[in-house]
Amino acid sequence: MYTALYRTQRPEVFDEILGQEHIVKILRNQIQTGSVSHAYLFCGTRGTGKTTTARILAKAVNCLEEGERPCGKCSHCQAIKDGNFMDVIEIDAASNNGVENIRELRESVKYPPAVGNKKVYIIDEVHMLSTGAFNALLKTLEEPPEHVMFILATTEPQKLPPTILSRCMRLDFRRVSQKVIAENMKAICRMRGVEVTEDAARLLANCADGSVRDGLSILDQVLAGGDKVVDRDKVLEYVGTTGEDFFIELTELVSLKKSAEALLLLNDVLLEGKDVKQIMKDWVSHYRGLLITKFVKDAGDMLNMSAENLKRLEEQSKQVSLEEIDFAVTRLSKTINEARWSTNPRVLLELAIVAIAAGSEREEVVYRRAETPKATVNVQELPAAKTFVTGPEKTKTEVEEIHISANNEALWHSIFEEAEDSAGSFNLIRSGTQLFEVGNDSFTVIANSSFTQRYVEQKKRQLEDLMQARMGKRMKLVCKLKEDAAITIEKKQSTEDLAKEAEKLLGINIEIE
Ligand SMILES: Nc1ncnc2c1ncn2[C@@H]1O[C@H](COP(=O)(O)OP(=O)(O)OP(=O)(O)O)[C@@H](O)[C@H]1O
Ligand SMILES: [Mg+2]
Ligand SMILES: [Zn+2]
Known part of the structure; x- marks a missing residue:
């Protein structure tokens, strides 16, 4: 079976991480001097090495080797690589975002590591946690047991509550430069006996836009063609950039x-x-x-x-x-x-x-x-x-469906988890509204009927509070009626208007x- 490049090319030790020297330097030093932090926050663009580095750090604190850690070879390093080391726990917050999930985690945190030196919890996409879950996590971050380390990773740190931010050591992953990505691609091609021209490598790296993973995915597609020589035109065939x-x-x-x-x-x-x-x-x-x-x-x-x-x-x-x-x-x-x-x-x-x-x-x-x-x-x-x-x-009667992004849907949903038991009218709002847009200082909610709209207006303050807890800043709630909103959207879409x-x-x- 064919395995995607971005899986086979996952760095196993610090040396193999591309373009994040500022982060590697800090972590290496902390490992050497035994001064690792108990909670890290890895932020940055997708596909720049957050999860990869989290695993390398988890190996480093559990590696059995004396010298450069992680060694990548000892039984602990190997088990972590294969994902069957009991003391490294990866949690995808996107699918485990409830309070119960974090409560479970808090229970398990109490027990010392089974085989390793430290229990490492890697919480990916941490911005997806519900407010309740954040609060539960906060308690653990406040007084973590000595044998525990948390590594939170996210592409959207601005969505984290300040209370979480202030308890973590934050490391920002940068977009990797075009040059570094191009060199990496050339090396991969060389290993596979494929000749890639300078022009082609540069174009590939340009398409990657700083994300190593995106770059590898594009390279994967190009290599799947089976050509022994990859030039600029070949790449253009696949990526079809607007010329x-x-x-x-x-x-x-x-x-x-x-x-x-x-x-x-x-x-x-x-x-x-x-x-x-x-x-x-x-x-x-x-x-x-x-x-x-x-x-x-x-x-x-x-x-x-x-x-x-x-x-x-x-x-x-x-x-x-x-x-x-x-x-x-x-x-x-x-x-x-x-x-x-x-x-x-x-x-x-x-x-x-x-x-x-x-x-x-x-x-x-x-x-x-x-x-x-x-x-x-x-x-x-x-x-x-x-x-x-x-x-x-277009006439006003041809009202188009309003498109709500999955992100907004999830965000709006999570808002109500906190509010669940506060009042009955919240349920009404929950089922009768959608989060349409989140702007810089306001967010727009669409109500299905004027009836629900009135409830939204009544609960405005509370909704703004909940949103603030979730987004870390105060934003004004704007509530629109569905029909009106649909008309404005449709209006905007016509070139004439x-x-x-x-x-x-x-x-x-x-x-x-
Ligand atoms: N800095 C890097 N150096 C080398 N390879 C990298 C780097 N960043 C990403 N990759 C490649 O991309 C793959 C995915 O990287 P990783 O999962 O660490 O990204 P991420 O930052 O966690 O992305 P996401 O935000 O989508 O979770 C890795 O397996 C590796 O092949
Ligand atoms: Mg990741
Ligand atoms: Zn090791």
């Missing part, structure tokens, strides 16, 4: 203030099934490329790019001003950030396109914004949409043909 052509064209269009054409171009690539969020990120990279080529001669090494594309980039960089680049990067970064929480990232990118195209008039834009607050934009007041001729207008709103907002004239 440089697209970004050159898109940038040119917004630079010429042709927002309508830019929106249509975006529409075309989205129809091909490209990912909106990826496009946002790649577009920022393109602007970065323009910036670099403006200042650096022969930037080929700095940018992951073929000589031919580099030339085109240099051409374009002469036409795009520094100011434009500055505005576009700032605007897109904001968009990427907002898109993380949005169920409809497309409209955010469309808005960004329109705004970037209007960029040079931005003083005026800011001024008009202040004058016309978003909330007062009323569709009826806008001029007739004579120039908009893309597809039929978007254009109209943008017109009003930005004080420019948008034509969609």
